[in-house]
Amino acid sequence: MRSFTPVIAVLLLICACNPTQKNTGSASAVNPYQYNLNKKIVADNGAVVSAHPLASKVGVEIMKQGGNAVDAAIATQLALAVVYPNAGNLGGGGFLVGRFSSGELISVDFREKAPGAAHRDMYIEADGTPRTDKSQDGHLSSGVPGTVAGIFAYLKYGKLPFEKLIQPAIDLAQKGFTISEREARSLNGLQIELKKLNTVMPVFVKDKWVRGDTLFQIDLANTLTRIRDKGTAGFYEGETARLIVEEMKRGGGIITYDDLKNYQAKVRTPHSFTYKGYKVIGMPMPSSGGLLLNQMMKMVENRNIASMGFHSLQSVQLMTEVERRAFADRAEYMGDADFYNVPVSMLSNDNYLQERMKDYDPARATPSSVIKPGIAVRPESKETTHLSVIDKEGNAISITTTLNNSYGSRTVVGGAGFFLNDEMDDFSIKPGVPNMYGAVGGEANAIQPGKRMLSSMTPTIVLKDDKPFIVVGTPGGTTIPTQIFQTLINIIDFNMSTEDAVYKPKFHHQWLPDEILIEKGFPAAVKDALTKMGYKFAREREGIGRTEIIKVLPNGKFEAVADNRGDDAAEGW
Numbered sequence: 001m002r003s004f005t006p007v008i009a010v011l012l013l014i015c016a017c018n019p020t021q022k023n024t025g026s027a028s029a030v031n032p033y034q035y036n037l038n039k040k041i042v043a044d045n046g047a048v049v050s051a052h053p054l055a056s057k058v059g060v061e062i063m064k065q066g067g068n069a070v071d072a073a074i075a076t077q078l079a080l081a082v083v084y085p086n087a088g089n090l091g092g093g094g095f096l097v098g099r100f101s102s103g104e105l106i107s108v109d110f111r112e113k114a115p116g117a118a119h120r121d122m123y124i125e126a127d128g129t130p131r132t133d134k135s136q137d138g139h140l141s142s143g144v145p146g147t148v149a150g151i152f153a154y155l156k157y158g159k160l161p162f163e164k165l166i167q168p169a170i171d172l173a174q175k176g177f178t179i180s181e182r183e184a185r186s187l188n189g190l191q192i193e194l195k196k197l198n199t200v201m202p203v204f205v206k207d208k209w210v211r212g213d214t215l216f217q218i219d220l221a222n223t224l225t226r227i228r229d230k231g232t233a234g235f236y237e238g239e240t241a242r243l244i245v246e247e248m249k250r251g252g253g254i255i256t257y258d259d260l261k262n263y264q265a266k267v268r269t270p271h272s273f274t275y276k277g278y279k280v281i282g283m284p285m286p287s288s289g290g291l292l293l294n295q296m297m298k299m300v301e302n303r304n305i306a307s308m309g310f311h312s313l314q315s316v317q318l319m320t321e322v323e324r325r326a327f328a329d330r331a332e333y334m335g336d337a338d339f340y341n342v343p344v345s346m347l348s349n350d351n352y353l354q355e356r357m358k359d360y361d362p363a364r365a366t367p368s369s370v371i372k373p374g375i376a377v378r379p380e381s382k383e384t385t386h387l388s389v390i391d392k393e394g395n396a397i398s399i400t401t402t403l404n405n406s407y408g409s410r411t412v413v414g415g416a417g418f419f420l421n422d423e424m425d426d427f428s429i430k431p432g433v434p435n436m437y438g439a440v441g442g443e444a445n446a447i448q449p450g451k452r453m454l455s456s457m458t459p460t461i462v463l464k465d466d467k468p469f470i471v472v473g474t475p476g477g478t479t480i481p482t483q484i485f486q487t488l489i490n491i492i493d494f495n496m497s498t499e500d501a502v503y504k505p506k507f508h509h510q511w512l513p514d515e516i517l518i519e520k521g522f523p524a525a526v527k528d529a530l531t532k533m534g535y536k537f538a539r540e541r542e543g544i545g546r547t548e549i550i551k552v553l554p555n556g557k558f559e560a561v562a563d564n565r566g567d568d569a570a571e572g573w
């Protein structure tokens with residue numbers, strides 16, 4: 001029986017804003033014109049937490065119809081592709097970390113790939129000028145999308161027929177859904193780029209969006225229907241492939257029929273490690289997330305951080321120094337391990353990590369120039385999205401997906417209705433040249449045809465006594481691993497409530513630039529004390545990330561908490 005604890009339940013929309021439209025689809029319990037936001041629930045049978053209340057509700061409905069966590073995750077992910085076009089997607093990619101009731105652990109890599117015609121210098125003019133505009137905006141910025149292949153790679157772990165999982169997304173696209181204040185603002189801010197970067201004006205173009213407007217996406221519904229009927233061929237071949245390739249030709253992109261047909265998601269062994277008796281399951285390369293989390297947690301494990309206290313000068317300084325060191329390794333060593341020999345064992349070795357902390361001084365900042373000579377790295381986009389799902393059978397699913405920038409390349413495939421990613425910018429387009437957010441790299445993350453660009457996404461599952469304990473993830477570019485690090489330390493070491501662990505202000509250091517990024521509300525006294533120790537600070541950010549977390553309580557119930565930094569919502573039953 002469902003035990004429902006709406007600790008924070010925000011009424012998002014109270015009117016049936018499109019009374020002529022009735023939701024009669026298979027997700028009939030989900031009303032797309034009138035819904036509310038639960039920030040926290042406690043449930044007996046299963047829980048879903050994601051960036052949009054309709055997507056979370058769709059997932060729970062699927063579980064009620066007999067689906068397991070995988071079914072719910074797929075339905076939620078597909079619904080996000082409709083109701084959260086900023087980052088939910090068909091035209092992008094992502095990663096899944098899963099733990100099944102059998103005890104099996106998997107990760108699925110559906111990261112975008114560089115097209116076959118991509119090459120190392122594709123964003124460099126003859127005179128050496130880097131063209132980051134081309135790696136960031138429009139057709140040439142897109143990698144070959146991986147999302148649909150990913151879904152079909154983990155579909156076999158579900159129980160329900162795929163038609164049932166995708167139908168709610170088709171209904172939401174076809175019958176429309178009511179947009180929130182935040183969504184209206186976001187779409188209004190996009191209009192100039194939409195007009196500039198599209199060859200066919202998409203449904204998102206409008207003079208002014210307001211809260212309560214209904215967004216219909218008929219082209220997207222048709223694309224989803226083709227996927228429902230033809231599986232991966234409904235996306236990578238036939239009509240959808242034709243629409244993508246024609247869009248590429250119209251806009252100067254390079255994705256071909258062969259690129260699409262040859263795309264394959266990869267089931268990989270997760271990156272796992274232990275922390276104080278917990279087993280942490282994370283994403284391996286081409287995401288840096290699992291390895292960075294491993295490095296950061298191991299560098300604090302023996303330092304009694306609990307006694308220092310949450311947001312104390314000592315704990316913030318220690319975590320900052322740990323983050324600095326891990327990110328120095330990211331810039332140098334990490335990339336797609338199918339193309340570059342990433343020294344994962346060395347970087348996660350206990351002795352190496354102890355050695356890494358040898359020059360740590362609790363009394364002062366260690367300049368990044370001392371850690372390793374290097375070049376500037378700035379925070380990446382926060383427009384990625386995460387969903388966490390758990391069921392009573394013991395299945396836990398953690399999925400992070402992205403288009404990279406908000407709405408990706410801002411190019412919608414004409415006639416197909418979905419945004420394409422601008423993930424090519426996550427490669428190092430030229431050694432030493434910062435990308436959109438200042439990230440640099442070298443050989444490890446250079447462009448090669450068919451290679452996957454380095455990511456920071458950190459979908460994570462923590463096991464306690466070999467059973468799911470925490471399912472967590474967040475958007476936030478390079479701040480993703482440091483947020484997950486802090487959220488886990490908040491729970492495991494500082495013994496904080498799940499809401500506090502997520503909602504309390506975060507901070508971030510990524511080696512270069514040599515400065516701490518802090519979120520609004522970070523304690524001023526700690527900032528002042530750190531400044532006296534030699535630390536520099538970036539401009540304060542309104543919000544860092546949108547963490548979606550499920551914790552299994554000692555009584556076996558599922559406590560799901562949605563971040564309060566957005567319209568994120570938790571649902572359960």
Ligand code: GLY
Nearest residue numbers: 404455456457477
């Ligand atoms: N595009 C952001 C990431 O993959 O980390």
